[in-house]
Amino acid sequence: MQKPNKIKAFFLEIGELTYFTKRFFKELFNKPFEFNELLKQCYNIGNRSLLLVGVTGFIIGLVITLQTRPTLEEFGAESWMPSMVSISIIREIGPVIIALTFAGRIASGIGAELGSMRVTEQIDAMEVSGTNPFKFLVVTRVLASTLMLPILVILGDTIALYGSYIIENLKGDVSFLLYFNKVFDALAFGDLIPATIKTFFFGFAIGLVGCFKGYYCEKGTVGVGLAANSAVVFSSMLLFIIDFVAVFITDIFFEI
Amino acid sequence: MNEPLNISDTTINLSTRTPILEIKNLKKSFGNKAVLNGFNLKLFEGENLVIMGKSGAGKSVMVKCLVGLMLPDSGSITVMGQDINALNRMDLDKLRTEIGFLFQGSALYDSMTVRENLEFPLRRHKHKFGNITDTEPLVLEALKSVGLENTIDLMPSELSGGMQRRVALARALILKPKIILYDEPTSGLDPITSKEIIELMRRVQQQYKTSSLIITHDVDCARVVSERMILLVDGVNYAEGTFEALKASTDKNVKAFFK
Numbered sequence: 001m002q003k004p005n006k007i008k009a010f011f012l013e014i015g016e017l018t019y020f021t022k023r024f025f026k027e028l029f030n031k032p033f034e035f036n037e038l039l040k041q042c043y044n045i046g047n048r049s050l051l052l053v054g055v056t057g058f059i060i061g062l063v064i065t066l067q068t069r070p071t072l073e074e075f076g077a078e079s080w081m082p083s084m085v086s087i088s089i090i091r092e093i094g095p096v097i098i099a100l101t102f103a104g105r106i107a108s109g110i111g112a113e114l115g116s117m118r119v120t121e122q123i124d125a126m127e128v129s130g131t132n133p134f135k136f137l138v139v140t141r142v143l144a145s146t147l148m149l150p151i152l153v154i155l156g157d158t159i160a161l162y163g164s165y166i167i168e169n170l171k172g173d174v175s176f177l178l179y180f181n182k183v184f185d186a187l188a189f190g191d192l193i194p195a196t197i198k199t200f201f202f203g204f205a206i207g208l209v210g211c212f213k214g215y216y217c218e219k220g221t222v223g224v225g226l227a228a229n230s231a232v233v234f235s236s237m238l239l240f241i242i243d244f245v246a247v248f249i250t251d252i253f254f255e256i
Numbered sequence: 257m258n259e260p261l262n263i264s265d266t267t268i269n270l271s272t273r274t275p276i277l278e279i280k281n282l283k284k285s286f287g288n289k290a291v292l293n294g295f296n297l298k299l300f301e302g303e304n305l306v307i308m309g310k311s312g313a314g315k316s317v318m319v320k321c322l323v324g325l326m327l328p329d330s331g332s333i334t335v336m337g338q339d340i341n342a343l344n345r346m347d348l349d350k351l352r353t354e355i356g357f358l359f360q361g362s363a364l365y366d367s368m369t370v371r372e373n374l375e376f377p378l379r380r381h382k383h384k385f386g387n388i389t390d391t392e393p394l395v396l397e398a399l400k401s402v403g404l405e406n407t408i409d410l411m412p413s414e415l416s417g418g419m420q421r422r423v424a425l426a427r428a429l430i431l432k433p434k435i436i437l438y439d440e441p442t443s444g445l446d447p448i449t450s451k452e453i454i455e456l457m458r459r460v461q462q463q464y465k466t467s468s469l470i471i472t473h474d475v476d477c478a479r480v481v482s483e484r485m486i487l488l489v490d491g492v493n494y495a496e497g498t499f500e501a502l503k504a505s506t507d508k509n510v511k512a513f514f515k
């Protein structure tokens with residue numbers, strides 16, 4: 001029977017991921033701290049995603065404005081454009097789409113990197129060289145991903161708003177100052193803070209799933225490919241679950 | 257416990273030598289499959305001991321148990337008088353500085369240069385070398401002993417398979433270990449490069465006065481480097497003796513290794 005096996009495998013994986021998370025927090029506070037490796041990973045992860053996040057953010061801004069403008073024009077509500085775009089980008093679209101592109105790039109990258117290190121015994125070599133590979137490889141990457149995604153989302157959101165402004169300026173002759181005054185009038189801390197907090201969780205989930213899939217990669221090149229692929233699928237799915245929980249909690253505390 | 261088929265040879269006298277590494281009744285299973293089924297081994301100081309076995313016979317599992325990369329189900333492993341399984345992480349790391357490990361596929365770190373690969377164990381095993389600042393002389397010395405000092409700033413991907421194996425050997429030697437474990441040192445290499453690696457292993461053993469445990473299924477490698485051999489069959493040491501004595505054996509299972 002195929003079905004019960006798949007269900008069993010799914011719950012086993014959830015169990016293993018929970019154990020992996022527990023080990024992460026245990027190792028996080030144990031000495032020695034791999035500070036240099038953390039900085040290197042922050043640079044790698046942040047720098048590697050910069051262009052992708054910038055382009056994604058810019059296109060989000062352009063497309064949302066272009067798509068929404070005709071509808072607002074119909075009601076004579078073009079002046080609401082900056083408020084509408086900024087709230088939708090800052091609260092939801094920016095964090096989720098940027099996190100998804102980040103997952104595509106970083107979770108697969110980490111999954112493939114650690115997977116090939118596992119297959120070629122580099123992780124074992126690290127262990128016999130007096131290094132705790134979990135601390136050196138996993139803790140640093142998960143932390144770097146957790147710290148870098150919020151920065152990238154803030155950057156991406158800003159670029160998205162700038163993209164939106166360009167369309168508004170071309171189509172509606174709105175000045176930079178007027179556009180951004182309207183944006184900041186519409187935005188409150190209740191929009192910005194919960195959206196930023198959830199990106200830390202997104203970053204954590206992406207780094208954790210990427211490392212989990214790579215660290216326990218099956219033997220062979222097929223295993224490496226599978227690790228990279230399932231890291232993206234699993235982390236993307238997890239992002240939506242976290243997003244739902246975050247919106248639910250925000251609704252209680254900030255009354256959206 | 258099954259006694260191994262002892263193929264006697266008068267040329268080796270082990271009674272006067274001290275064992276530096278000892279395995280007693282080692283057992284390891286994966287699910288229902290018993291890989292090691294009561295394996296025993298003694299490696300003496302300065303000795304080159306070859307373990308031969310078919311693929312999947314449990315050779316690599318045994319060598320990983322030796323350095324604490326895998327936990328055995330039962331049995332004891334004593335290295336330089338210390339029981340591996342009873343050590344905490346810090347003491348195990350200290351003991352690992354005395355054991356060099358040449359992995360089957362070299363296991364060089366892809367993202368680091370040759371220099372960084374060699375510096376890595378030096379910087380991590382602080383209790384042996386302290387906070388070492390100038391690693392250059394040690395790195396160069398290790399690379400010189402494998403004849404590759406001009407590759408110091410290259411990436412592993414820029415090296416051939418044989419060169420990678422030699423750099424991996426230099427990385428194993430840089431800590432000046434007392435024991436070197438070779439896991440299939442010639443696998444995946446062409447016959448000429450294999451011969452170079454085998455020659456290098458002999459040279460290194462003479463230069464560094466190490467005890468070597470060589471896991472292989474390469475008969476040529478065993479013939480050249482071994483002082484003594486153990487044949488691993490069905491998870492136990494099936495036969496022991498010198499290469500010549502084992503080769504001359506009439507036992508069907510032993511003969512199968514030398515065809």
